[in-house]
Amino acid sequence: MQRRSTRAFLSNAVDRKRIETILLHARQAPSGANLQPGFFHVLTGDALTHLTAALSQAVADKRKPVAQYSYFPPELSAVLKSRQHDAGFALYEALGIGRRDTKARREQFTRNYRFFDAPVGIVVTIDRDMGKGCFMDLGMALMNLFSSAQAQGLGTSGIGALANHADVVHEALSLPSDQLVVCGIALGFADEDHPVNTVRTAREPLELFTTFHGFE
Numbered sequence: 001m002q003r004r005s006t007r008a009f010l011s012n013a014v015d016r017k018r019i020e021t022i023l024l025h026a027r028q029a030p031s032g033a034n035l036q037p038g039f040f041h042v043l044t045g046d047a048l049t050h051l052t053a054a055l056s057q058a059v060a061d062k063r064k065p066v067a068q069y070s071y072f073p074p075e076l077s078a079v080l081k082s083r084q085h086d087a088g089f090a091l092y093e094a095l096g097i098g099r100r101d102t103k104a105r106r107e108q109f110t111r112n113y114r115f116f117d118a119p120v121g122i123v124v125t126i127d128r129d130m131g132k133g134c135f136m137d138l139g140m141a142l143m144n145l146f147s148s149a150q151a152q153g154l155g156t157s158g159i160g161a162l163a164n165h166a167d168v169v170h171e172a173l174s175l176p177s178d179q180l181v182v183c184g185i186a187l188g189f190a191d192e193d194h195p196v197n198t199v200r201t202a203r204e205p206l207e208l209f210t211t212f213h214g215f216e
């Protein structure tokens with residue numbers, strides 16, 4: 001209940017041992033047949049700068065997005081659209097960015113490709129031919145990663161936007177061709193004073209997403 005996405009970080013480095021612990025916790029997640037799908041490519045310093053520079057250049061060049069899997073359904077239903085809208089509204093309101101300020105909105109979006117200036121960026125990949133169930137397993141590992149980081153006083157944010165430029169990530173990290181870029185993760189100590197970190201998202205009430213059968 002305390003975890004939330006962190007989109008502004010202090011420049012303090014994160015100790016490698018601490019990252020290793022977080023990744024071991026991530027990997028402790030259950031998975032179908034214990035396949036343990038997914039790989040974590042952990043970047044900091046020059047390695048992270050190299051990737052973010054390549055991504056920022058791709059965005060500046062308006063390079064055509066190349067995603068290797070579909071994250072969202074082709075058409076969002078009204079319910080999904082409203083959830084997406086509320087999350088976006090909370091984000092831009094916290095930053096004081098108006099509805100029509102497309103320049104400021106674009107700038108915030110490009111911060112995805114700098115891992116929100118976190119000291120550590122993680123690129124998450126999975127074997128290209130894995131099925132939907134394996135994506136579910138990897139999701140559980142990601143949740144463990146977020147929770148473990150939280151327990152150690154570190155902030156995180158998933159960065160699905162990274163997958164929009166999977167080709168750039170492949171090139172910058174020389175990833176093997178059998179890997180598919182799933183998402184990025186920003187990791188570091190949260191800048192608690194930054195307005196973007198005051199964003200709070202809501203969840204719908206239990207009865208809207210649950211049915212109980214056979215109870216009193």
Ligand SMILES: Cc1cc2nc3c(=O)[nH]c(=O)nc-3n(C[C@H](O)[C@H](O)[C@H](O)COP(=O)(O)O)c2cc1C
Pocket residue numbers: 003004005007087112157158159160161162183199200201
């Ligand atoms: C896999 C994944 C990808 C995400 N991608 C992005 C992203 O590209 N940009 C962003 O600002 N937030 C991203 N988020 C954060 C979600 O917007 C956020 O989790 C959601 O709005 C709920 O807010 P909360 O994390 O603060 O509870 C991502 C989250 C996950 C789990």
